[in-house]
Amino acid sequence: xxxxxxxxxxxxxxxxxxxxxxxxxxxxxxxxxxxxxxxxxxxxxxxxxxxxxxxxxxxxxxxxxxxxxxxxxxxxxxxxxxxxxxxxxxxxxxx
Amino acid sequence: xxxxxxxxxxxxxxxxxxxxxxxxxxxxxxxxxxxxxxxxxxxxxxxxxxxxxxxxxxxxxxxxxxxxxxxxxxxxxxxxxxxxxxxxxxxxxxxxxxxxxxxxxxxxxxxxxxxxxxxxxxxxxxxxxxxxxxxxxxxxxxxxxxxxxxxxxxxxxxxxxxxxxxxxxxxxxxxxxxxxxxxxxxxxxxxxxxxxxxxxxxxxxxxxxxxxxxxxxxxxxxxxxxxxxxxxxxxxxxxxxxxxxxxxxxxxxxxxxxxxxxxxxxxxxxxxxxxxxxxxxxxxxxxxxxxxxxxxxxxxxxxxxxxxxxxxxxxxxxxxxxxxxxxxxxxxxxxxxxxxx
Numbered sequence: 001x002x003x004x005x006x007x008x009x010x011x012x013x014x015x016x017x018x019x020x021x022x023x024x025x026x027x028x029x030x031x032x033x034x035x036x037x038x039x040x041x042x043x044x045x046x047x048x049x050x051x052x053x054x055x056x057x058x059x060x061x062x063x064x065x066x067x068x069x070x071x072x073x074x075x076x077x078x079x080x081x082x083x084x085x086x087x088x089x090x091x092x093x094x095x
Numbered sequence: 096x097x098x099x100x101x102x103x104x105x106x107x108x109x110x111x112x113x114x115x116x117x118x119x120x121x122x123x124x125x126x127x128x129x130x131x132x133x134x135x136x137x138x139x140x141x142x143x144x145x146x147x148x149x150x151x152x153x154x155x156x157x158x159x160x161x162x163x164x165x166x167x168x169x170x171x172x173x174x175x176x177x178x179x180x181x182x183x184x185x186x187x188x189x190x191x192x193x194x195x196x197x198x199x200x201x202x203x204x205x206x207x208x209x210x211x212x213x214x215x216x217x218x219x220x221x222x223x224x225x226x227x228x229x230x231x232x233x234x235x236x237x238x239x240x241x242x243x244x245x246x247x248x249x250x251x252x253x254x255x256x257x258x259x260x261x262x263x264x265x266x267x268x269x270x271x272x273x274x275x276x277x278x279x280x281x282x283x284x285x286x287x288x289x290x291x292x293x294x295x296x297x298x299x300x301x302x303x304x305x306x307x308x309x310x311x312x313x314x315x316x317x318x319x320x321x322x323x324x325x326x327x328x329x330x331x332x333x334x335x336x337x338x339x340x341x342x343x344x345x346x347x348x349x350x351x352x353x354x355x356x357x358x359x360x361x362x363x364x365x366x367x368x369x370x371x372x373x374x375x376x377x378x379x380x381x382x383x384x385x386x387x388x389x390x391x392x393x394x395x396x397x398x399x400x401x402x403x404x405x406x407x408x409x410x411x412x413x414x415x416x417x418x419x420x421x422x423x424x425x426x427x428x429x430x431x432x433x434x435x436x
Contacts, residue, residue: 021284025283025284028280028283029280029283029284032276032277032279032280032283033276033280035276036273036276036280039269039272039273039276040273042269043266043269043270043273046262046266047266048208050208050211050212051204051208056262057259057262058215058217058218058221058255058259059212059215059218060212060215060217060218060221060222060225061221061225061259061263061301061304061305062212063184063185063188063209063212064188064297064301065294065297065298066188066192066205066208066209067188067191067192067195068195068293068297069294070192070195070196070202070205071196073202073204073205074204077204
């Protein structure tokens with residue numbers, strides 16, 4: 001019995017915490033992550049620029065970074081090459 | 096001041112380079128200097144950073160891509176095989192991708208990027224200078240003699256290094272800023288241990304390597320850079336331009352060595368008009384060299400009767416450059432100037 005009440009309290013506390021999180025700092029975190037992704041794209045562009053026809057850095061040393069960028073590579077290309085229009089102003093980010 | 100004096104007076108200058116137009120005798124001087132230093136009891140590595148290297152030719156031994164090869168006691172020569180180095184490097188990258196993500200093979204797009212990268216024009220220079228870092232950091236020798244690429248390439252590398260360095264700074268900053276964002280985000284969320292940013296570590300290491308290789312070329316304490324010139328109009332004009340450029344990149348210049356001087360003593364002999372004209376022309380150019388560089392001219396090396404290849408000729412060249420070799424056990428004495436023909 002007590003256990004169940006405890007579990008319920010714990011559940012509602014967690015829910016409450018998430019509600020408060022959503023009301024207060026969620027936007028900050030979201031903004032921060034957005035800004036970070038924006039930079040991640042820029043960073044990848046500098047290193048992989050060749051692939052889009054924008055050679056920026058000589059690739060000798062940059063090759064060393066390639067392994068780390070493999071996972072984000074596909075989504076990066078998609079996000080760089082996709083069309084952009086005014087709906088981008090609405091807060092929906094892909095990639 | 097003679098060439099030998101420079102080496103005696105500045106024993107801390109351990110990186111020796113001869114620069115100049117192609118075909119003036121840089122490799123010959125590098126080999127002869129290495130020979131001289133080795134005979135005076137130092138452990139010397141002469142290595143080629145030129146994709147079209149000719150150390151194998153001068154030592155009459157195939158040393159290409161074989162690592163340091165001992166030619167005579169204490170004298171090691173090395174020709175860096177840039178292609179082989181690049182291939183090994185590419186394989187390393189591929190293997191890393193396979194290991195990191197447990198893949199069977201490298202994704203096609205990535206693979207084509209890796210292949211295309213190897214065809215870049217700056218690739219060879221970068222690969223060679225990068226390997227130089229490994230050689231120099233290992234610090235196994237007393238002297239390192241660079242058989243330098245012709246002027247253009249060295250300048251190209253230096254300018255590339257400085258542009259590169261700025262870019263690396265920029266993207267390192269960018270990376271640090273990114274990390275800052277992630278940190279703040281995870282701080283607000285009060286969770287998630289941040290994993291160390293491996294990319295940032297790599298960037299810092301790349302920066303270190305670029306700085307090491309380019310700083311050697313510009314280190315006033317440890318580097319002695321000699322210009323090789325010959326008494327000919329075109330070579331002089333080019334050298335003046337190059338010296339200007341090198342000064343801009345802070346390459347410390349130790350002096351000039353004049354090569355291919357036709358012995359003026361010949362004028363007393365019965366020689367054909369052709370040779371007499373050459374001698375007269377040379378006299379003018381030598382006077383001009385004296386006027387331009389004066390005290391900075393450290394030695395005049397006569398044109399030899401045959402090509403400088405093989406050890407006996409290298410020894411002869413070393414004597415022409417440094418005078419006869421002093422025994423390593425005796426105190427350094429001012430050596431005899433045997434350079435003047």
